[in-house]
Amino acid sequence: MILHLSTFQLEGGAAVAASRIHQAQRNQGLDAQMLVYRAQKPAAGVTAYADTPWKNKLFWARFSAERLSFLPHEKDRSARFAFSPAAVGLPLHQHPLVQQASVINLHWINFGFLSLPGLQRLFSMGKPIVWTLHDMWASTGGCHYSRGCEHYLSHCRACPYLAKPELYDLSFQVFEQKRALFENAPVAFVAPSQWLGQITQSAALTKDLPTLVIPYPIDTKLFTPRHKPQLRQKLGLPADKKLVLFVGANTQDPRKGFSFFKEAVQKLHAADEELEILVFGKAQPGAYDGLSVTVHNLGKLSDSTHIAEAYAAADVMAVPSLEDNLPNTVLEAMASGTPVVGFRTGGIPDMIDHQINGFVADYRSATSLAEGIDWVLKNTDTMKLAEQARQKVLDTYTEAIVARKYQELYNSLL
Structure with missing residues (x-):
């Protein structure tokens, strides 16, 4: 045993x-x-x-x-x-x-x-x-x-x-x-x-x-791609916006790099008003105050299916962690067909193949993080990118x- x-x-x-x-x-x-x-x-x-x-x-x-x-x-x-x-x-x-x-x-x-x-x-x-x-x-x-x-x-x-x-x-x-x-x-x-x-x-x-x-x-039957328009309607999310996902764990912990995410999305929003933020998970009160970008906060989700749906509803997820082993959030997003942008640190480069199934940004660079999010959102073959993100999970995890x-x-x- x-x-x-x-x-x-x-x-x-x-x-x-x-x-x-x-x-x-x-x-x-x-x-x-x-x-x-x-x-x-x-x-x-x-x-x-x-x-x-x-x-x-x-x-x-x-x-x-x-x-x-x-x-x-x-x-x-x-x-x-x-x-x-x-x-x-x-x-x-x-x-x-x-x-x-x-x-x-x-x-x-x-x-x-x-x-x-x-x-x-x-x-x-x-x-x-x-x-x-x-x-x-x-x-x-x-x-x-x-x-x-x-x-x-x-x-x-x-x-x-x-x-x-x-x-x-x-x-x-x-x-x-x-x-x-x-x-x-x-x-x-x-x-x-x-x-x-x-x-x-x-x-x-x-x-x-x-x-x-x-x-x-990762359970690839639970975390799986879903029909995005139908899912957004169910979750009360806009169908015509570009949703960047951030899974809030501890926005006050410097290791999680929230300040880099905040700077990156505000840079992008200045040039693209269709960009909005999707968040879920526990976070400190007022964590998202001061952002000029519209934030859709689903709150703390405890049901596994609801969590999987939130991942699948996003266009891209940003993981600005400065030190991390092998984040579950990256596996969950990629299994759901949502490409991920993260810094070149810890186990993140193990999971993301740069510009194949996501984007590996320069360490501690909000500019590079913004470039990665923009690259995913403007990718001409978003379906292929989503499929390759999931395939990496099916081949490895x-x-x-x-x-x-x-x-x-x-x-x-x-």
Whole structure:
């Protein structure tokens, strides 16, 4: 039995990706189970550790304790959830599913789910461990994305996320704990993108451990092209406008690059009044205030079909992330036949083939981002562009392809 361990079931991109990997394996006949701290909705093979009201209250207590352990060290609020010391966790090695598992597949396990000592106890059980990486955390002294810092290549220290970056600061201490953890560890890393794979293979902590690149899967039956005019009528969207999609996650997080998107669409709108913006997802109040462009906000969508429809209704999607592993949003849009424009960073160039199924913009350039959006909107063969975006997904990211690669990895470890 394969057991997936993830703090969350569906909260955040890493959790969504972990759930999709688990479900893809089950759909292909693998004996896969998933243990999460809290389950947002019932799903086959998913077990919540917090299965009583009391355990659910303890979830928030552990989450708070883990965050409070970092509070004296954080530089400012922007670092609050960007660095995890993994000081607090659960005794998961005692859980029946962990005891029964043949292979344990770790995912994103922070915020009080697994501590570093808890990971050590799992490793000591002698079971093969696959760790699917959703950010850089396994390779650093605590940060999830390094924001350009390269200390992880030698030894974390003087961390820019910390209030007092010093030679022997918290990042140095966490780095030392991880170095002891990974010594002779029965673990193989899976990086969803070539970018994260290269980081894992060059980082001082993880370079001597095996790393394989296996992308995220996507349900191509759910995320599929749809009849755009009919769909726009259903969603109350204009049929004659050029809709640029932005999926709002955290418009205040500099890593998401919203300021570049804002500048790009305002440049375009000055020359093309038919351009309008389509957004969905949670965002800070007033996030889209000040835009001279009409914004159609569908709000936070929880139903999978409604989400898939929103992707299919757009003409193009912009992903201005400055650091990202393999964004689910890009897969979802391309599977829906909506070309994507994104910066040349992280795993985005893995997915977008420049001017074949989308546009890869120059890093941190709002001008290049605008050029890419304009290129897609003015493409003379929009049907072919949409078909090639979907074909890239069918060739690379289907459940069957991804599940088979995981099965081969599990078999090699067993």
